[in-house]
Amino acid sequence: MVSELKPRQAVLKMTPYSPPTGGRAGKLRLDFNENTVGCSPTVIEFLRERLSADGLSIYPEYDETRPELAAYFGVAPDQLLLTNGTDEAIQVLINTYVDDGDEVLLPRPSYAMYRFYSEVAGAAIREIDYRAEDLSFPLDEFLAAIGPRTRATLIANPNNPTGTAIGLDAIEKILAAAPHAAVLIDEAYFEFYGVTALGLMARYPNLFVSRTFSKVFGMAAMRMGCLFGQAENVAFLHKAQSPYSVNQLAALAARAAIRDTQYVRDYVGEALAARDMLCQGLERLSIPFFPSQGNFVLFRAGGRAIEIRDKLRAMGVLVRDRSYEIAGSVRVTAGTREQAARFLKALEEIW
Amino acid sequence: MVSELKPRQAVLKMTPYSPPTGGRAGKLRLDFNENTVGCSPTVIEFLRERLSADGLSIYPEYDETRPELAAYFGVAPDQLLLTNGTDEAIQVLINTYVDDGDEVLLPRPSYAMYRFYSEVAGAAIREIDYRAEDLSFPLDEFLAAIGPRTRATLIANPNNPTGTAIGLDAIEKILAAAPHAAVLIDEAYFEFYGVTALGLMARYPNLFVSRTFSKVFGMAAMRMGCLFGQAENVAFLHKAQSPYSVNQLAALAARAAIRDTQYVRDYVGEALAARDMLCQGLERLSIPFFPSQGNFVLFRAGGRAIEIRDKLRAMGVLVRDRSYEIAGSVRVTAGTREQAARFLKALEEIW
Numbered sequence: 001m002v003s004e005l006k007p008r009q010a011v012l013k014m015t016p017y018s019p020p021t022g023g024r025a026g027k028l029r030l031d032f033n034e035n036t037v038g039c040s041p042t043v044i045e046f047l048r049e050r051l052s053a054d055g056l057s058i059y060p061e062y063d064e065t066r067p068e069l070a071a072y073f074g075v076a077p078d079q080l081l082l083t084n085g086t087d088e089a090i091q092v093l094i095n096t097y098v099d100d101g102d103e104v105l106l107p108r109p110s111y112a113m114y115r116f117y118s119e120v121a122g123a124a125i126r127e128i129d130y131r132a133e134d135l136s137f138p139l140d141e142f143l144a145a146i147g148p149r150t151r152a153t154l155i156a157n158p159n160n161p162t163g164t165a166i167g168l169d170a171i172e173k174i175l176a177a178a179p180h181a182a183v184l185i186d187e188a189y190f191e192f193y194g195v196t197a198l199g200l201m202a203r204y205p206n207l208f209v210s211r212t213f214s215k216v217f218g219m220a221a222m223r224m225g226c227l228f229g230q231a232e233n234v235a236f237l238h239k240a241q242s243p244y245s246v247n248q249l250a251a252l253a254a255r256a257a258i259r260d261t262q263y264v265r266d267y268v269g270e271a272l273a274a275r276d277m278l279c280q281g282l283e284r285l286s287i288p289f290f291p292s293q294g295n296f297v298l299f300r301a302g303g304r305a306i307e308i309r310d311k312l313r314a315m316g317v318l319v320r321d322r323s324y325e326i327a328g329s330v331r332v333t334a335g336t337r338e339q340a341a342r343f344l345k346a347l348e349e350i351w
Numbered sequence: 352m353v354s355e356l357k358p359r360q361a362v363l364k365m366t367p368y369s370p371p372t373g374g375r376a377g378k379l380r381l382d383f384n385e386n387t388v389g390c391s392p393t394v395i396e397f398l399r400e401r402l403s404a405d406g407l408s409i410y411p412e413y414d415e416t417r418p419e420l421a422a423y424f425g426v427a428p429d430q431l432l433l434t435n436g437t438d439e440a441i442q443v444l445i446n447t448y449v450d451d452g453d454e455v456l457l458p459r460p461s462y463a464m465y466r467f468y469s470e471v472a473g474a475a476i477r478e479i480d481y482r483a484e485d486l487s488f489p490l491d492e493f494l495a496a497i498g499p500r501t502r503a504t505l506i507a508n509p510n511n512p513t514g515t516a517i518g519l520d521a522i523e524k525i526l527a528a529a530p531h532a533a534v535l536i537d538e539a540y541f542e543f544y545g546v547t548a549l550g551l552m553a554r555y556p557n558l559f560v561s562r563t564f565s566k567v568f569g570m571a572a573m574r575m576g577c578l579f580g581q582a583e584n585v586a587f588l589h590k591a592q593s594p595y596s597v598n599q600l601a602a603l604a605a606r607a608a609i610r611d612t613q614y615v616r617d618y619v620g621e622a623l624a625a626r627d628m629l630c631q632g633l634e635r636l637s638i639p640f641f642p643s644q645g646n647f648v649l650f651r652a653g654g655r656a657i658e659i660r661d662k663l664r665a666m667g668v669l670v671r672d673r674s675y676e677i678a679g680s681v682r683v684t685a686g687t688r689e690q691a692a693r694f695l696k697a698l699e700e701i702w
Binding site: 003004005006007008009010011012014016017018019021022023024029032034035036037038039040041043044047048051052053054055056057058059060061063084085087088091095096097098099100113116120122179180181182205206214218219220221222223230232233235236238239240242243244245246247248249250253 | 355356358360363367368369370372373380383385386387388389390392394395398402403405408410411412414435436438439442447448449451464467473530531532556565569570572573581583584586589590593594595596598600601604
């Protein structure tokens with residue numbers, strides 16, 4: 001039978017998004033900006049303790065998780081939405097504020113899911129490029145692009161894959177220029193940068209902030225994120241979210257993770273030292289790179305980007321080619337100093 | 352600052368959906384149609400074995416899960432989409448096929464999330480009531496309601512909360528009448544009924560079938576579902592789905608769960624015996640009920656529905672009031688015979 005079933009135009013137009021997540025086991029994984037040593041052992045202990053056949057059979061309850069996470073992040077429980085990774089935070093935000101045909105303003109390049117969920121929603125996407133010379137945020141162009149039709153804008157701070165960040169003054173300018181639009185500041189890499197927009201939330205009803213447990217907390221497998229906003233707005237977000245989207249084990253793991261703050265601090269220290277090593281090593285090889293506020297460094301491999309990625313892979317080191325966004329660029333995660341040394345040694349051999 | 356930020360009309364119009372999931376620990380939980388004895392112990396063993404700090408830090412990979420689950424369900428790997436519970440299956444299906452203003456045809460009452468995600472999508476929802484006398488599926492009215500504007504229809508089989516089911520002949524009539532619409536047969540309670548539409552998939556490109564690990568498999572906490580369709584359609588669904596929406600531990604747990612088929616068979620046998628007991632007990636008390644093909648029974652408590660739910664709760668037994676859908680009705684989950692006896696004893700005291 002010939003199918004008469006047709007997907008929506010919005011879906012037909014989309015290019016499939018398939019990040020290269022297969023076959024990563026056993027390799028040095030510097031390709032997804034994960035925590036490269038794993039989550040805190042206390043998370044595993046807590047999960048082992050709580051794992052039970054009976055417990056798994058029950059629909060998730062977040063009564064304990066929500067206030068504990070809210071206290072950790074310094075917000076009220078009704079200013080916090082638990083989400084199935086930051087991806088669901090993005091989706092719920094867009095589903096709440098962006099109608100078919102509405103305009104979403106995005107800096108480019110940035111996290112692929114901003115565009116992805118905007119496309120699913122049928123939004124009109126307007127993209128402003130990061131500045132070519134230093135990959136800094138194009139604030140003036142961005143402010144100029146905000147118009148009455150802008151219904152949402154999503155900004156990673158620091159940004160991925162550029163590594164560049166904006167300060168609170170720039171964020172305030174955007175918030176003030178777009179009072180009618182939902183402004184998401186995605187702080188997935190906050191711990192490596194140290195600047196948060198959470199303190200602006202009381203003054204700006206259009207501000208939303210997201211955090212993730214996939215990066216410094218080492219829980220990417222668990223899909224756990226948080227979306228913050230003023231209580232009135234969070235109530236609207238709740239309406240557009242399934243009541244059980246977050247796995248109960250992810251919620252449990254998050255509670256354990258925030259108790260081991262020393263582990264997070266130690267890992268941040270190590271990753272920042274590794275990032276310095278990466279920058280010095282690239283400099284030594286005369287490979288241009290962009291100073292980064294995240295746990296990764298983007299460098300220019302020119303025409304050799306794909307070749308370098310593939311040769312590194314053959315040597316057991318995974319990095320991410322980003323040539324499709326910034327010509328000839330490769331992104332490497334800053335994990336430990338030992339891992340940075342291993343990467344640099346391999347790169348030196350190839351280069 | 353007065354907020355100029357306005358949610359979409361579609362979201363403003365929605366009523367918040369907050370199922371009563373709090374404070375259920377320590378009680379006899381016959382309110383959510385979960386597996387009331389828990390998942391297979393082999394699932395817990397497998398998770399304990401695989402739990403590692405390093406493993407949790409990696410973004411999910413489904414390379415092993417997808418073919419194993421496909422083999423279990425008797426489909427090809429490219430006919431299967433892993434989803435964050437059935438809820439995400441519903442959302443992805445609607446996001447793929449239903450545009451703002453498109454018509455979604457739903458039987459009423461049924462699983463709340465069909466309407467929920469249709470509303471989020473801004474769909475025009477048309478509902479056809481189950482037959483008042485016996486809560487049977489309104490096939491003629493349903494077929495008559497299918498029109499050229501119908502873009503999707505979502506049917507639980509057996510249905511929740513009515514417990515009534517339709518046969519493959521009725522499903523084929525619907526599929527044939529709506530070749531331009533996505534037809535989802537949600538088989539969350541399949542194991543208690545034994546009839547599946549999966550065998551029709553080769554002949555009907557507009558057919559989608561979903562299964563869940565939240566019911567008989569006892570993994571509601573994990574949010575794990577599967578959505579089946581012809582490979583060409585699943586490729587479209589993929590385009591509208593985040594690449595990491597399923598928690599890695601949920602994927603692992605599902606692999607262990609499908610290996611312990613004896614556990615599932617035993618539980619089904621026990622739950623069906625408990626369902627018989629529930630029906631006999633209700634009959635003894637002269638309380639009208641609806642014969643059910645699921646692991647639950649809907650009975651008529653008349654004006655006493657809320658009172659009975661509350662008194663049972665005080666006695667440590669949770670059931671679900673469904674008066675808001677079917678006047679004076681209460682739903683009780685069939686778990687074990689021992690649990691059924693405990694429920695009946697409590698009900699008898701109250702009644």
